[in-house]
Amino acid sequence: xxxxxxxxxxxxxxxxxxxxxxxxxxxxxxxxxxxxxxxxxxxxxxxxxxxxxxxxxxxxxxxxxxxxxxxxxxxxxxxxxxxxxxxxxxxxxxxxxxxxxxxxxxxxxxxxxxxxxxxxxxxxxxxxxxxxxxxxxxxxxxxxxxxxxxxxxxxxxxxxxxxxxxxxxxxxxxxxxxxxxxxxxxxxxxxxxxxxxxxxxxxxxxxxxxxxxxxxxxxxxxxxxxxxxxxxxxxxxxxxxxxxxxxxxxxxxxxxxxxxxxxxxxxxxxxxxxxxxxxxxxxxxxxx
Amino acid sequence: xxxxxxxxxxxxxxxxxxxxxxxxxxxxxxxxxxxxxxxxxxxxxxxxxxxxxxxxxxxxxxxxxxxxxxxxxxxxxxxxxxxxxxxxxxxxxxxxxxxxxxxxxxxxxxxxxxxxxxxxxxxxxxxxxxxxxxxxxxxxxxxxxxxxxxxxxxxxxxxxxxxxxxxxxxxxxxxxxxxxxxxxxxxxxxxxxxxxxxxxxxxxxxxxxxxxxxxxxxxxxxxxxxxxxxxxxxxxxxxxxxxxxxxxxxxxxxxxxxxxxxxxxxxxxxxxxxxxxxxxxxxxxxxxxxxxxxxxxxxxxxxxxxxxxxxxxxxxxxxx
Amino acid sequence: xxxxxxxxxxxxxxxxxxxxxxxxxxxxxxxxxxxxxxxxxxxxxxxxxxxxxxxxxxxxxxxxxxxxxxxxxxxxxxxxxxxxxxxxxxxxxxxxxxxxxxxxxxxxxxxxxxxxxxxxxxxxxxxxxxxxxxxxxxxxxxxxxxxxxxxxxxxxxxxxxxxxxxxxxxxxxxxxxxxxxxxxxxxxxxxxxxxxxxxxxxxxxxxxxxxxxxxxxxxxxxxxxxxxxxxxxxxxxxxxxxxxxxxxxxxxxxxxxxxxxxxxxxxxxxxxxxxxxxxxxxxxxxxxxxxxxxxxxxxxxxxxxxxxxxxxxxxxxxxxxxxxxxxxxxxxxxxxxxxxxxxxxxxxxxxxxxxxxxxxxxx
Numbered sequence: 013x014x015x016x017x018x019x020x021x022x023x024x025x026x027x028x029x030x031x032x033x034x035x036x037x038x039x040x041x042x043x044x045x046x047x048x049x050x051x052x053x054x055x056x057x058x059x060x061x062x063x064x065x066x067x068x069x070x071x072x073x074x075x076x077x078x079x080x081x082x083x084x085x086x087x088x089x090x091x092x093x094x095x096x097x098x099x100x101x102x103x104x105x106x107x108x109x110x111x112x113x114x115x116x117x118x119x120x121x122x123x124x125x126x127x128x129x130x131x132x133x134x135x136x137x138x139x140x141x142x143x144x145x146x147x148x149x150x151x152x153x154x155x156x157x158x159x160x161x162x163x164x165x166x167x168x169x170x171x172x173x174x175x176x177x178x179x180x181x182x183x184x185x186x187x188x189x190x191x192x193x194x195x196x197x198x199x200x201x202x203x204x205x206x207x208x209x210x211x212x213x214x215x216x217x218x219x220x221x222x223x224x225x226x227x228x229x230x231x232x233x234x235x236x237x238x239x240x241x242x243x244x245x246x247x248x249x250x251x252x253x254x255x256x257x258x259x260x261x262x263x264x265x266x267x268x269x270x271x272x273x274x275x276x277x278x279x280x281x282x283x284x285x286x287x288x289x290x291x292x293x294x295x296x297x298x299x300x
Numbered sequence: 301x302x303x304x305x306x307x308x309x310x311x312x313x314x315x316x317x318x319x320x321x322x323x324x325x326x327x328x329x330x331x332x333x334x335x336x337x338x339x340x341x342x343x344x345x346x347x348x349x350x351x352x353x354x355x356x357x358x359x360x361x362x363x364x365x366x367x368x369x370x371x372x373x374x375x376x377x378x379x380x381x382x383x384x385x386x387x388x389x390x391x392x393x394x395x396x397x398x399x400x401x402x403x404x405x406x407x408x409x410x411x412x413x414x415x416x417x418x419x420x421x422x423x424x425x426x427x428x429x430x431x432x433x434x435x436x437x438x439x440x441x442x443x444x445x446x447x448x449x450x451x452x453x454x455x456x457x458x459x460x461x462x463x464x465x466x467x468x469x470x471x472x473x474x475x476x477x478x479x480x481x482x483x484x485x486x487x488x489x490x491x492x493x494x495x496x497x498x499x500x501x502x503x504x505x506x507x508x509x510x511x512x513x514x515x516x517x518x519x520x521x522x523x524x525x526x527x528x529x530x531x532x533x534x535x536x537x538x539x540x541x542x543x544x545x546x547x548x549x550x551x552x553x554x555x556x557x558x559x560x561x562x563x564x565x566x567x568x569x570x571x572x573x574x575x576x577x578x579x580x581x582x583x584x585x586x587x588x589x590x591x592x593x594x595x596x597x598x599x600x601x602x603x604x605x606x607x608x609x610x611x612x613x614x615x616x617x618x619x620x
Numbered sequence: 621x622x623x624x625x626x627x628x629x630x631x632x633x634x635x636x637x638x639x640x641x642x643x644x645x646x647x648x649x650x651x652x653x654x655x656x657x658x659x660x661x662x663x664x665x666x667x668x669x670x671x672x673x674x675x676x677x678x679x680x681x682x683x684x685x686x687x688x689x690x691x692x693x694x695x696x697x698x699x700x701x702x703x704x705x706x707x708x709x710x711x712x713x714x715x716x717x718x719x720x721x722x723x724x725x726x727x728x729x730x731x732x733x734x735x736x737x738x739x740x741x742x743x744x745x746x747x748x749x750x751x752x753x754x755x756x757x758x759x760x761x762x763x764x765x766x767x768x769x770x771x772x773x774x775x776x777x778x779x780x781x782x783x784x785x786x787x788x789x790x791x792x793x794x795x796x797x798x799x800x801x802x803x804x805x806x807x808x809x810x811x812x813x814x815x816x817x818x819x820x821x822x823x824x825x826x827x828x829x830x831x832x833x834x835x836x837x838x839x840x841x842x843x844x845x846x847x848x849x850x851x852x853x854x855x856x857x858x859x860x861x862x863x864x865x866x867x868x869x870x871x872x873x874x875x876x877x878x879x880x881x882x883x884x885x886x887x888x889x890x891x892x893x894x895x896x897x898x899x900x901x902x903x904x905x906x907x908x909x910x911x912x913x914x915x916x917x918x919x920x921x922x923x924x925x926x927x928x929x930x931x932x933x934x935x936x937x938x939x940x941x942x943x944x945x946x947x948x949x950x951x952x953x954x955x956x957x958x959x960x961x962x963x964x965x966x967x968x969x970x971x972x973x974x975x976x977x978x979x980x981x982x983x
Binding site for chain 2: 034037038040041042044045048049051052054055058063066067069070071112113114116117119120124125126127129132135136139141142143144145146147148149150151152153154169170171172173174175178203228231232234235238239250251253254257264267268270271274275278279281282286289290
Binding site for chain 2: 671698703709722723766
């Protein structure tokens with residue numbers, strides 16, 4: 013359990029014992045890493061096998077003759093391309109919307125004085141306490157009566173504001189030095205200019221964190237898209253997976269290829285925005 | 301009004317000095333003030349509209365809907381029944397079983413998930429060559445959605461092509477149709493899918509503990525075990541507490557895994573509360589009953605969170 | 621026995637050499653200060669003594685045993701960290717008690733030891749508080765109490781005063797000296813503050829770029845710096861240094877540089893010549909410069925800094941080089957812009973080889 017040490021110091025051991033300890037640690041880490049990554053690994057492997065090979069016993073753990081056409085079948089026949097585009101549109105809509113509305117609201121809470129400020133802030137925080145699952149009954153009615161069933165608006169509009177995001181950005185705006193506000197006022201900046209030229213650029217890390225957080229949430233949505241779409245033309249990728257699995261019941265490999273296609277955008281996001289992702293995911297924890 | 305009026309602003313003092321006569325009392329810069337207030341409400345408006353229409357209104361309407369029985373055929377009027385429907389639904393076996401299932405699911409996922417995430421985070425919090433690769437792998441499941449995880453594991457559990465049966469875990473009926481195994485199986489999928497998130501959370505908690513504290517403990521004679529239990533765990537307690545609370549909330553919102561893997565079955569053994577709401581709404585088209593269930597879902601989540609804050613948070617050290 | 625010996629200790633982090641072949645003997649009950657600019661390797665050296673870092677090569681001896689393979693907890697040392705590293709979730713009492721608990725000391729004995737340490741450091745009324753409820757000075761005392769409670773043979777202190785405000789620092793400095801005297805324990809004290817080094821250390825060891833520059837009692841290091849780095853690092857305001865070559869001026873050997881010329885005494889001149897140095901650096905501390913009608917240096921006073929008890933005159937030589945003169949405040953304050961002639965006390969000139977930067981002593 014020497015694990016929480018920040019340094020692999022080996023004082024008190026001979027060199028040999030030190031090396032044994034080191035090897036043991038790597039072995040343990042590697043075994044655990046294999047267990048954690050195995051489901052994803054086997055998904056990639058299976059997506060490149062034929063259904064017969066997948067069912068073969070003992071199973072194959074490496075695709076000797078990768079069947080790349082499973083991907084094109086998932087893409088075309090399985091409509092994954094359509095689902096992916098839908099998800100991209102809805103996710104972009106939601107992410108941009110949340111960042112914009114949260115920025116506006118956070119600016120008001122951080123820089124402006126107005127009656128009922130505290131009350132309204134409590135209202136924003138109260139939204140965090142209502143799980144979305146609790147609101148679906150009436151939201152379904154509302155969206156249907158607006159004629160938004162099977163539409164991008166129906167998928168996105170209920171999520172265009174975020175209490176969490178407003179809170180996060182307000183914290184970031186409050187870090188903007190008072191001197192900068194005074195300097196901007198002396199320079200004749202109005203509120204809009206101060207927001208766009210000073211506050212927003214300074215809050216960029218928090219905005220990036222919120223963007224990634226919003227993206228992740230929107231991309232992974234399942235319950236709401238399932239409720240408000242029936243038409244393939246508006247199904248998002250998560251629901252599309254369910255559809256794909258149902259339609260390609262005898263072609264598990266195509267399902268696996270679809271899973272990879274659905275997962276890929278987030279893998280890319282994770283690789284390029286790891287820092288923002290971590291900040292976004294842990295931002296909630298700092299509230300204490 | 302004299303020029304040496306302590307309360308007046310600079311501009312006001314000067315103007316009254318120039319004019320030299322009393323001016324009617326007026327809040328300073330009032331037009332600017334009004335404009336600021338107007339701007340503030342304008343900025344809040346988009347969020348408030350969305351919140352009002354899609355959060356507060358549907359939330360409050362649940363309570364109202366619960367008083368009306370939904371007719372068996374569309375087109376007939378809703379019937380006011382007062383608290384009858386609340387009583388019927390909340391005392392029904394289906395509801396009580398569903399709550400039990402959800403709590404059971406929470407107990408299966410939250411402690412184990414946190415323990416695994418913490419264990420991996422502690423292991424990966426060493427300065428070793430190539431540790432970044434391990435960290436990436438341990439956090440990799442954040443790239444999966446509930447749907448992705450469910451479809452992957454659904455196939456792994458499959459009695460014909462699945463690997464788990466091949467490994468000898470092959471109860472009859474098959475895992476996902478087995479009243480005894482279905483819920484643990486869904487819990488396993490959930491633990492795996494949230495592992496990356498838990499790992500990231502715990503890792504950043506560990507990184508917030510200064511190295512010097514661990515070094516001081518080493519010099520003070522604490523072995524690895526003592527350091528873990530007496531230093532790491534207490535200092536990580538806010539993070540662990542947060543994970544417990546969020547984990548509880550997540551458990552009560554569990555839906556996708558159930559829809560993709562078991563549809564609430566077998567024998568309603570995986571009929572968690574959110575899925576129950578969905579089925580009532582979708583299959584039974586019973587808005588009234590679904591609304592009662594939604595109210596219950598909200599109340600239970602809220603109570604659970606408050607209880608955790610009341611009883612767990614006392615043991616949390618916030619470093620103040 | 622609190623003797624500490626570092627024998628040819630080198631510590632590398634990957635390819636960066638933090639400590640380079642350091643050999644140093646610290647006597648039992650000695651107060652030794654490791655002094656140097658940040659990043660010079662002094663903290664790493666301390667951490668090697670503590671066992672928090674393994675030396676890449678060389679041996680560390682504490683008391684009579686080589687401790688390279690001994691865990692920090694078994695080295696009979698205690699450490700005070702710059703950030704104090706108090707356990708934030710434990711009360712002051714628990715913090716002080718912690719090293720005893722880990723060693724399974726009986727509760728009754730723990731109680732006595734904690735109370736003694738608390739009395740010694742004036743913490744009696746604070747034992748039930750958490751670190752966050754304490755002032756910086758109080759935290760620092762808790763860190764000290766936690767260190768002394770075990771009566772270790774050696775104290776290691778890593779910039780323990782740097783987080784205190786100026787006034788508290790002076791007070792705590794004196795208290796630390798007293799504490800060390802009372803406890804009769806070896807102290808290895810790391811700092812970048814030369815005042816702390818000069819006032820507290822029995823000896824100071826100056827490091828730069830991982831290399832030990834000089835070890836000795838504070839006064840002798842001040843009076844006879846072994847090289848240019850030490851000469852410039854110790855002393856405030858710093859020593860004036862001028863680079864030039866030896867010339868013959870009317871039968872007197874002198875060092876001539878662009879802004880002027882300073883005569884050397886014959887012994888110094890002979891040593892400089894014998895050393896074969898092509899170019900020399902002469903140094904003179906501000907207090908060894910004085911106005912003199914036949915002074916060799918022509919300068920103009922540009923700024924007068926008055927500190928109350930003394931003055932610093934910032935002057936410029938004819939080539940524009942800055943030179944600082946220290947003056948008591950009992951003489952009249954000279955006007956800025958005055959042209960003056962300065963003479964250096966030849967007995968207090970420091971001469972260095974400009975290439976090797978080593979000190980050249982008169983024969």
